[in-house]
Amino acid sequence: MTTAxxxxxxxxxxxxxxxxxxxxxxxxxxxxxxxxxxxRDAVRRIGLAAGPERLRLEEVSVSYGxxxxxxxxxxSIHQGEVLALIGPSGCGKTTLLRTLNRLTELTPxxxxxxxxVLDGHDIHDLExxxxxxxxxxxxxxxxxxxxxxxxxxxxxLREQSRRRPRRAELEPLVLDALRRAGLYEEVKDDLHxxxxxxxxxxxxxxxxxxxxxxxxxVLLMDEPCSALDPISTxxxxxxxxxxxxxxAVVVVTHNLAQAHRVADKVAFMYLxxxxxxxxxxxxxxxxxxxxxxxxVRGTFG
Amino acid sequence: MSAPLxxxxxxxxxxxxxxxxVRTWRWSDxxxxxxxWAAGLFLCAVAAAVVIYMGYRGIEYLRPxxxxxxxxxxxxxxxxxxxxDPLLGTMLLTAIGIALAxxxxxxxxxxxxxxxxxxxxxxMSRVVESSIEVVAGTPDIVIALFGVALFQLHALAFxxxxxxxxxxxxxxxxxxxxxxxxxxxxxxxxxxxxxxxAVPAHLREAAYALGKTRIATIRRVLLPRVRAxxxxxxxxGVSRIVxxxxxxxxxxxxxxxxxxxxxxxxxLRLLRGTGSSLTSYVFDNSPAGExxxxxxxxxxxxxxxxxxxxxxxxxxxxxxxxxSSQGLAADGGIA
Numbered sequence: 001m002t003t004a005x006x007x008x009x010x011x012x013x014x015x016x017x018x019x020x021x022x023x024x025x026x027x028x029x030x031x032x033x034x035x036x037x038x039x040r041d042a043v044r045r046i047g048l049a050a051g052p053e054r055l056r057l058e059e060v061s062v063s064y065g066x067x068x069x070x071x072x073x074x075x076s077i078h079q080g081e082v083l084a085l086i087g088p089s090g091c092g093k094t095t096l097l098r099t100l101n102r103l104t105e106l107t108p109x110x111x112x113x114x115x116x117v118l119d120g121h122d123i124h125d126l127e128x129x130x131x132x133x134x135x136x137x138x139x140x141x142x143x144x145x146x147x148x149x150x151x152x153x154x155x156x157l158r159e160q161s162r163r164r165p166r167r168a169e170l171e172p173l174v175l176d177a178l179r180r181a182g183l184y185e186e187v188k189d190d191l192h193x194x195x196x197x198x199x200x201x202x203x204x205x206x207x208x209x210x211x212x213x214x215x216x217x218v219l220l221m222d223e224p225c226s227a228l229d230p231i232s233t234x235x236x237x238x239x240x241x242x243x244x245x246x247x248a249v250v251v252v253t254h255n256l257a258q259a260h261r262v263a264d265k266v267a268f269m270y271l272x273x274x275x276x277x278x279x280x281x282x283x284x285x286x287x288x289x290x291x292x293x294x295x296v297r298g299t300f301g
Numbered sequence: 302m303s304a305p306l307x308x309x310x311x312x313x314x315x316x317x318x319x320x321x322x323v324r325t326w327r328w329s330d331x332x333x334x335x336x337x338w339a340a341g342l343f344l345c346a347v348a349a350a351v352v353i354y355m356g357y358r359g360i361e362y363l364r365p366x367x368x369x370x371x372x373x374x375x376x377x378x379x380x381x382x383x384x385x386d387p388l389l390g391t392m393l394l395t396a397i398g399i400a401l402a403x404x405x406x407x408x409x410x411x412x413x414x415x416x417x418x419x420x421x422x423x424x425m426s427r428v429v430e431s432s433i434e435v436v437a438g439t440p441d442i443v444i445a446l447f448g449v450a451l452f453q454l455h456a457l458a459f460x461x462x463x464x465x466x467x468x469x470x471x472x473x474x475x476x477x478x479x480x481x482x483x484x485x486x487x488x489x490x491x492x493x494x495x496x497x498x499a500v501p502a503h504l505r506e507a508a509y510a511l512g513k514t515r516i517a518t519i520r521r522v523l524l525p526r527v528r529a530x531x532x533x534x535x536x537x538g539v540s541r542i543v544x545x546x547x548x549x550x551x552x553x554x555x556x557x558x559x560x561x562x563x564x565x566x567x568x569l570r571l572l573r574g575t576g577s578s579l580t581s582y583v584f585d586n587s588p589a590g591e592x593x594x595x596x597x598x599x600x601x602x603x604x605x606x607x608x609x610x611x612x613x614x615x616x617x618x619x620x621x622x623x624x625s626s627q628g629l630a631a632d633g634g635i636a
Contacts, residue, residue: 101510103506103509103510106506106509108419108420128512129512129513129514130512131512132509132510132511132512133511133512136510136511137506137507137510139503139506139507139510140503141501141503143501143503143504143507145504145507145508145521145522145525145526146522146525146526146528147521147525155511155521156511207507210511211510211511214511214512
């Protein structure tokens with residue numbers, strides 16, 4: 001009873017719970033390529049049936065030099081759906097994401113407990129290079145390698161096998177990855193141009209092409225749109241939506257409107273704890289914890 | 302346009318900016334500006350004086366024949382030949398020095414940045430860095446002296462020529478080149494290290510996140526990325542070697558002509574023998590040296606100056622090309 005009263009007090013009655021915060025975007029031209037948020041929601045909410053479970057986290061905790069960054073997180077990630085990790089800065093979203101492909105191990109004083117299971121195997125038993133080929137990652141900053149567009153994608157495929165595959169063998173795989181990342185039409189005329197000559201949005205799609213080229217099972221994205229303009233953001237969001245057919249996607253985002261647009265499942269984290277985890281509708285519209293409700297309504301964050 | 306006008310502070314700043322002139326300055330500011338300009342112009346004048354005087358003298362005395370004829374013993378100026386051997390000697394020394402210095406410097410920079418930043422390796426990498434600083438700060442004549450002490454050891458006799466009576470001279474192209482690599486190493490090391498440190502962490506992580514090993518990341522991502530830094534470092538190293546005199550005089554034997562060593566493997570005789578470089582040729586022909594042909598010293602000095610200035614231009618060119626390509630790079634485009 002007492003908690004219910006506290007929750008009631010924290011609710012401001014004039015705010016409707018069902019309205020997600022929408023960012024106002026000022027553009028110098030009408031944003032044609034991006035569908036208005038309301039329309040996109042209508043299109044996107046035609047849900048895809050969740051596929052098989054790819055990743056399962058059991059009581060995962062991560063600490064840096066004894067200081068907890070993530071505490072006891074358990075959740076499962078399925079093919080065919082996009083999981084958005086949301087929460088205020090420093091809540092452990094990025095740490096959790098980087099734990100999934102064991103990138104946190106590059107930080108010398110990081111320690112992890114708990115189990116992470118990829119298709120039935122504990123990721124701790126996998127070679128880290130083999131794991132990272134199956135759990136790919138896209139970063140906040142577009143970071144193509146200093147080589148041509150073709151070589152950027154081919155690099156991901158090349159040293160996968162001991163034998164050095166020939167260019168002709170790689171070509172169909174590279175072109176396929178570029179097509180799936182929606183970049184092929186823009187770069188097909190000159191695949192041997194340096195990747196750093198592309199625009200920011202194109203670079204980010206190249207990074208996505210590079211990540212999905214080896215056909216991973218899970219794609220991790222760490223705020224993939226925060227360095228992009230609104231139009232490129234729309235393109236990348238459409239792409240995320242498309243990609244979830246073939247793999248499980250985990251997106252860390254600060255942008256609640258984006259989480260609302262792309263996510264099927266949402267996990268809200270606060271100070272290292274997983275506060276709420278459920279379908280996007282549950283978390284945004286019927287959130288159980290008062291913290292979540294305050295955050296998704298923009299009371300804090 | 303309307304926004305600054307609507308802001309009264311903006312207007313005030315703009316008008317003050319337009320009216321600002323020397324007349325409204327304080328005396329201390331005027332003096333400081335004057336001193337800064339004077340210092341800059343003085344240095345420009347000194348550099349211009351050196352280049353113009355050497356250029357004038359060089360063009361006056363330089364003949365194509367000097368570049369293509371070997372030095373020869375003789376009494377009259379017309380009999381002593383040109384400086385083909387010193388020119389080739391400089392190139393040979395540079396090749397040996399860089400061939401030894403570049404791999405060492407690049408590998409130590411890679412180790413320090415990529416492996417030596419954490420844990421126990423950290424203290425070791427500090428030791429390596431300060432050792433390289435010590436080498437960089439040591440006068441070349443001191444390094445040369447150490448080289449003599451080292452290479453006169455009998456165990457290392459196979460690297461240098463043998464004097465009369467079987468004594469080890471500790472003088473040869475191999476020895477001088479090896480010691481030259483010490484003075485070429487610091488600039489290559491520093492350029493590579495700084496380049497690697499400037500690579501954003503997420504670029505490395507992107508390679509690791511694709512399942513790449515550390516060595517694949519270094520080979521395919523990091524080294525290509527710091528290519529311009531490597532080129533700058535190597536060019537600086539080359540200009541150090543080309544410009545050095547002390548090591549040549551002490552460790553190359555200072556014979557104006559190539560004097561191949563006797564005995565040993567035939568292919569190595571030239572490398573084990575003595576010779577000269579442009580710098581030692583200039584020294585020998587200057588009033589301080591033995592040969593005493595100042596006209597030839599001027600001509601050789603001019604060639605040397607052209608070398609060094611050209612190398613400096615190359616360094617600057619690389620730096621500018623890198624700056625413009627980095628401007629297009631991912632880390633430049635974030636608003």
